[in-house]
Amino acid sequence: MTYLLQILNGIGLGMLYFLLAVGLSVIFGLLQFVNFAHGAFYMLGAYLAYEMVGRGVSFWLALPLACLCVGALAALTEAILLRRIYAQAHTFHILATVGLALAVQEIVIIVWGPIGGNLPAPDGLSGVVILGDFIYPEYRLFVIGLTAVLAGALWWLLEGTRLGAIVRAGSESPEDMALLGYDTRRINTAVFGLGAGLAGLAGALAAPIRGVDPFMSVEALSVAFVVVVIGGMGSYAGALAAGLAVGIAQSLMATLWPEGARLVIYLGMAGIIVMMPRGLFGRA
Amino acid sequence: MTRLLERPLVHFALAVVTVLVLPLVLRSGTLASEILIFGLAAAACNLLLGYTGLLSFGQGIFFGLGSYAAGLLLLRADLPAAAMLPLVALVGAGTATAVGWLSIRRQGVYFVMLTLAFSQLFYFLAYTSSDLTGGDNGLLNIPRPRIGERVLGGPWAYYAYVAVLFLVLFALLQRVALSTFGRTLLAIRDNEARASAIGFPVRAFKVAAFAISGAVTALAGALHAMLIGVAPLSNIEYHTSETLLIMTIIGGTANLFASVLGAAFYLIAGDLLSAIWPRWLLLLGALLVAIALFMQRGLWGLIERAAAAMTRSPAPEAARPADAAVTEEGRP
Amino acid sequence: MTTPEPALSAEGLGVRYGSFVALKDVTLQVRANSVHAIIGPNGAGKTTLFHALTGRIRAATGRITLNGQDITRTRDDDRVRLGLARSFQVTSLFATLSVRENLRLAAQGRTPWAALAPWRRVAEGDASHDTADALLRRLDLAGVAGRPAGELSHGQQRRLEVGMAMAARPRVILLDEPTSGMGTDDIGAMTALIRDLGRDHTVLFIEHNMGIVMNISDTVTVMRAGEILVEGRPEVVRDDPEVRRAYLGNMITGDLR
Numbered sequence: 001m002t003y004l005l006q007i008l009n010g011i012g013l014g015m016l017y018f019l020l021a022v023g024l025s026v027i028f029g030l031l032q033f034v035n036f037a038h039g040a041f042y043m044l045g046a047y048l049a050y051e052m053v054g055r056g057v058s059f060w061l062a063l064p065l066a067c068l069c070v071g072a073l074a075a076l077t078e079a080i081l082l083r084r085i086y087a088q089a090h091t092f093h094i095l096a097t098v099g100l101a102l103a104v105q106e107i108v109i110i111v112w113g114p115i116g117g118n119l120p121a122p123d124g125l126s127g128v129v130i131l132g133d134f135i136y137p138e139y140r141l142f143v144i145g146l147t148a149v150l151a152g153a154l155w156w157l158l159e160g161t162r163l164g165a166i167v168r169a170g171s172e173s174p175e176d177m178a179l180l181g182y183d184t185r186r187i188n189t190a191v192f193g194l195g196a197g198l199a200g201l202a203g204a205l206a207a208p209i210r211g212v213d214p215f216m217s218v219e220a221l222s223v224a225f226v227v228v229v230i231g232g233m234g235s236y237a238g239a240l241a242a243g244l245a246v247g248i249a250q251s252l253m254a255t256l257w258p259e260g261a262r263l264v265i266y267l268g269m270a271g272i273i274v275m276m277p278r279g280l281f282g283r284a
Numbered sequence: 285m286t287r288l289l290e291r292p293l294v295h296f297a298l299a300v301v302t303v304l305v306l307p308l309v310l311r312s313g314t315l316a317s318e319i320l321i322f323g324l325a326a327a328a329c330n331l332l333l334g335y336t337g338l339l340s341f342g343q344g345i346f347f348g349l350g351s352y353a354a355g356l357l358l359l360r361a362d363l364p365a366a367a368m369l370p371l372v373a374l375v376g377a378g379t380a381t382a383v384g385w386l387s388i389r390r391q392g393v394y395f396v397m398l399t400l401a402f403s404q405l406f407y408f409l410a411y412t413s414s415d416l417t418g419g420d421n422g423l424l425n426i427p428r429p430r431i432g433e434r435v436l437g438g439p440w441a442y443y444a445y446v447a448v449l450f451l452v453l454f455a456l457l458q459r460v461a462l463s464t465f466g467r468t469l470l471a472i473r474d475n476e477a478r479a480s481a482i483g484f485p486v487r488a489f490k491v492a493a494f495a496i497s498g499a500v501t502a503l504a505g506a507l508h509a510m511l512i513g514v515a516p517l518s519n520i521e522y523h524t525s526e527t528l529l530i531m532t533i534i535g536g537t538a539n540l541f542a543s544v545l546g547a548a549f550y551l552i553a554g555d556l557l558s559a560i561w562p563r564w565l566l567l568l569g570a571l572l573v574a575i576a577l578f579m580q581r582g583l584w585g586l587i588e589r590a591a592a593a594m595t596r597s598p599a600p601e602a603a604r605p606a607d608a609a610v611t612e613e614g615r616p
Numbered sequence: 617m618t619t620p621e622p623a624l625s626a627e628g629l630g631v632r633y634g635s636f637v638a639l640k641d642v643t644l645q646v647r648a649n650s651v652h653a654i655i656g657p658n659g660a661g662k663t664t665l666f667h668a669l670t671g672r673i674r675a676a677t678g679r680i681t682l683n684g685q686d687i688t689r690t691r692d693d694d695r696v697r698l699g700l701a702r703s704f705q706v707t708s709l710f711a712t713l714s715v716r717e718n719l720r721l722a723a724q725g726r727t728p729w730a731a732l733a734p735w736r737r738v739a740e741g742d743a744s745h746d747t748a749d750a751l752l753r754r755l756d757l758a759g760v761a762g763r764p765a766g767e768l769s770h771g772q773q774r775r776l777e778v779g780m781a782m783a784a785r786p787r788v789i790l791l792d793e794p795t796s797g798m799g800t801d802d803i804g805a806m807t808a809l810i811r812d813l814g815r816d817h818t819v820l821f822i823e824h825n826m827g828i829v830m831n832i833s834d835t836v837t838v839m840r841a842g843e844i845l846v847e848g849r850p851e852v853v854r855d856d857p858e859v860r861r862a863y864l865g866n867m868i869t870g871d872l873r
Contacts, residue, residue, distance in 0.1 A: 028393065034393045034396065034397075081573065081577075084577060085576050085577060088576070088580065090339070090392065090393060090396070091333070091339055091533065092575075092576040092580060093576075094339065094396065095530075095533050095572050095573075095575060095576045096572065096573045096576035096577070098526060098529075098530070098572060099568070099569040099570065099571070099572025099573040099575075099576070100569060100573060101569070102565050102566070102568060102569035102572065103565075103566050103569030103570060103573075104569075105565070106563045106565045106566035106569065107566065109563060110563050110566070218522050218523075219404075221400075222400055222401055222403075222404045222522070225397035225398075225400055225401050226401050228397060229390070229394060229397050229398055229401060233393070233394070259411070259412045260408070260412050262404075262408045263405065263408035263409055263411075263412055266401055266402070266404055266405030266408060267405065269401055269405075270386060270402070270405065273386055273389055273390070273398065274386065274389075277389040277390060278390075459734070459735060460734040460735075462737060463733060463734050463735060463736050463737060463738075464724065464730070464731040464733060464736050464737070464738050465731060465732055465733055465734040465736070466734065467717065467721070467731075467738065468721065468724070468728075468731045468732075470710070470712075470713060471710045471713065471721045474709075474710040474711055474712055474713060475708055475709065475710050475711070477672075477708060478704075478708045478709065478710065478780070479710075479721075479725075480692055480693050481670065481672065481692060481693075481696070481701075481702060481704075481708070482696060482701070482721065482722045482725035482780060482783070482784060483693045483696030483697055483701075483725030483726060483728050483784060484693055484721075484725055484728045484731070485691075485693050485728055485729075486693070488729075488732060489732065492732060492734070496734060
C-alpha cells in the first residue's frame with residue numbers, strides 16, 4: 001500500500017518534472033538556446049501563486065495568472081534581451097541566463113525574504129480521498145489529473161497544430177521558416193514565453209506540495225536537465241517517460257532511503273549515461 | 285604592447301605582481317588568500333573552457349572534494365599538509381577523470397547539463413555521507429599547515445604559504461598550456477572533428493584535461509579549507525561551480541592570468557558591495573548579462589583594447605581598426 | 617596472384633541514415649600508388665563512402681581493408697596511424713591557430729599519444745616541425761605561415777586543407793573535392809599537386825571537374841544513388857554508353873573547364 005501511495009506521489013512529481021523539461025526542450029529545439037533561467041521561471045511561478053493566495057486571491061485564479069505572468073515576463077525578456085545573443089556561442093547564452101537566474105533569485109530574496117514559506121492546498125482540495133484502505137490527499141490527485149490533461153493538450157499543440165508544425169520545422173531549418181514568410185521573431189518570442197510559462201505553472205502547482213523557497217530554482221533546473229539528458233532533448237515522449245521515471249524513482253526512494261532519494265536519481269542518470277550515452281530516446 | 289600581452293612570461297610576471305601587490309592594497313589577508321585560491325581554481329576551469337572548449341559546471345565537485353579530502357587527511361589520518369596536498373591532487377584528478385569520462389560521452393549543451401547534474405550528484409553524496417563530511421555543518425577544526433614548529437595561524441603568514449603554492453601551480457598550468465598537449469587542446473577547441481580526423485584520440489585528451497583541471501581545483505579546495513578552518517558543504521554546492529565559471533568568464537578565456545583577474549574582480553567587488561548591500565548578486569547578474577552582450581572577451585579584453593589604444597594613439601593613422609576588428613571577433 | 621594487393625579495399629559496404637540508404641553494397645579496390653577518382657552526381661554517396669572508409673561513420677555492412685589489414689572496426693584516429701588520411705570537401709581547419717601550427721598538429725597526429733605529455737614542450741627541431749616546414753614550401757604557404765588559418769584566402773585554405781592530410785605522411789590519401797570553389801590559377805597548381813602525390817602515395821579523390829579527372833586518374837569509379845555504376849580507365853568510362861546515357865554526357869559538357 002505504501003508503495004502504491006509512493007508511486008502515485010511519484011507520478012504527480014514526475015508530471016511536474018515533465019512540464020519543466022518539455023518547456024526547456026521546446027525552447028532548445030526551436031532556438032538552440034540553453035535556458036539556465038528555466039529554474040528561475042519555475043520559482044517565480046511558485047512565488048507568484050504564493051503571493052496572490054496570501055493576498056486573498058483564490059488559488060484557482062492564482063494558478064493560471066501565475067502561469068500567464070511568468071510566460072509574459074519571459075516573452076518580454078526574450079524580446080528585449082535574449083534575442084540579441086542568439087548568434088553568439090552557447091557559452092554566452094549560458095552566461096546571460098545564469099545572470100538572469102541570479103538576478104531573479106536575488107529579487108525573490110529582496111521581496112519575499114530568504115526563508116521561504118508554505119502555501120496551503122486550495123479550499124476544495126485540502127482533504128483526503130478515502131477508499132477503504134486507500135487514503136490520499138485530494139490536491140495531489142488533482143495535480144496528476146490536471147497535468148495529464150495538460151500533457152494531452154501539449155501533445156496536441158506540438159503534434160497536431162500549425163504552431164507545432166512551425167516549431168518542428170523551425171528547429172530543423174530557421175532559414176526556411178523565414179523564407180516561407182513566417183515572422184520567426186514573433187514565433188521565437190511566443191515559444192520562449194510558452195516554455196517559461198509551463199515552468200511557471202509547474203512551480204505554482206508544486207508550491208502547495210513543497211512550499212516556496214529562494215533555492216528551489218537550482219534544484220528544478222538540475223532535475224529538468226536530468227530529465228532531458230535521460231529522455232533526449234526535443235523529444236516529447238522522452239520528456240514524459242523520463243520525467244515519470246525520475247519522479248517515481250525519487251518517491252519510492254523517499255520511503256526506502258529518505259536522505260538518499262535525490263542522490264539516487266543522479267546516480268541513475270550516471271548509470272544510464274554509461275549504458276546508453278544517447279539517453280533512452282536519444283537522437284543526437 | 286599588444287604583442288607583449290600574448291606572452292606567457294608576461295602572464296606569469298603579472299601573477300607575481302598580483303601576489304606582491306595584494307598585501308599592499310588589501311587589509312584582509314583572508315581576502316587576499318581567497319583571491320589566489322579562487323584564481324587558481326578559475327585558471328583550472330579555464331584550461332577546460334578556454335583551451336579545450338569544455339564548459340564545465342562541475343568544477344565545484346573537485347573544489348569541494350579537495351576541501352573534504354584535506355580535512356579528512358589532516359584530521360583522521362593525521363598527515364602533515366605537505367603529505368596531504370599530493371593525495372588531494374590525486375583525489376581531484378581521479379574524480380575528474382571519472383566525471384570527465386562520463387560527461388564527454390555527450391557533446392555541446394548535453395555535456396554542460398551533465399556536468400551540472402554531476403555537481404548535484406556529488407552535493408547529495410556529500411550531504412548524505414554526513415559521518416565523513418559533517419553534512420550541513422561541514423568538517424570542522426581543520427588545522428592550518430605548519431612550517432617547522434610554527435603554525436601558520438596569522439592571515440598573512442598563511443597568505444605567504446598560499447602564494448608560493450599559487451605561483452608554483454600557476455606556472456605548472458602554464459607549462460601544460462604550452463606543451464604539445466596544451467597545443468592539441470587548442471586544436472580540439474577550434475575543430476574537434478578535424479583533430480580526430482588527423483589522428484588525435486580526442487576523448488583521451490579531454491579526459492586528461494579534466495584530470496589536470498580537477499587536480500588543481502582540488503588543491504585550491506584544500507587550501508580554502510585550511511584558510512577558513514572548515515570544509516563546508518557549500519564548497520561542493522552548485523553555487524561554487526557557478527561562481528568558478530563566472531569568475532573565469534568575467535576574466536576572459538584568452539589566457540590563464542585572465543582567470544586570476546576574474547577571480548580578483550569577483551571577490552573584491554563582492555567584498556566591497558556586500559558590505560553596502562547584501563543583495564549585490566543582483567548587480568552581478570546584470571553584469572553577466574552585460575558581458576554576454578557587450579564584453580565577450582571579459583576583463584582581459586578590456587586590457588587588450590586599452591593596450592591597443594595606447595599603441596595606436598602616438599602612431600600616425602595606420603590600418604589598425606581592421607586589425608582590432610579581427611581580435612574582437614576572435615575566439616568564442 | 618598477378619595483381620598486387622590493393623592499398624585500400626571495400627567489400628559490400630553499406631551505410632544507412634535512418635531509412636535512407638546512402639551506400640548500398642559498394643565494393644571498391646584502390647591499387648597501390650595509383651590515382652583513383654570517384655565521380656557521380658550530388659547525393660551519389662561519394663562523401664559518405666569517404667566517411668565510411670576513414671571511420672568517421674560506421675558502415676552497417678561490409679568490410680574495409682587497408683594494405684591487407686582489416687580496419688572495419690578501427691576508430692578514425694587509429695586509421696590515421698595505419699596510414700590513411702583525408703581532406704574535407706568543406707574546409708575544416710583550426711581557424712585561430714597559425715598555418716604552421718595547423719600543419720604541425722596534423723604531422724603530430726601520426727604519433728598522437730606522444731602529444732599527451734602535458735610537461736613536454738614542442739622542440740623547434742621536432743620532426744613535426746620539419747614536416748610542417750617542408751609542406752609550407754611545397755604548398756606555397758610559407759609566406760603566410762604565421763597567420764591564423766581562418767584569415768587565409770579560399771585558395772590558400774584549400775591547399776592547407778590538402779596539406780593537413782599530407783602532413784600525416786599517409787600511404788593512402790583521400791581528397792574530397794580538393795578543387796571545390798577554386799579559381800583557374802589555383803586549380804592548375806592543385807592538379808599538379810595531386811598528380812605529384814600519386815607518385816609515392818595512393819590517392820583516392822572525389823572530383824566534379826572532369827578535365828582533372830580525365831587527365832590525371834589511373835582509374836575512375838562512377839557512383840550513382842549509393843551504388844557503383846561503372847569503373848575503369850578514364851577513356852573507358854568516358855566512352856561507356858551506360859554512363860553517357862545515365863548522366864555523364866551532360867556532365868562532361870556542363871562541367872568540363
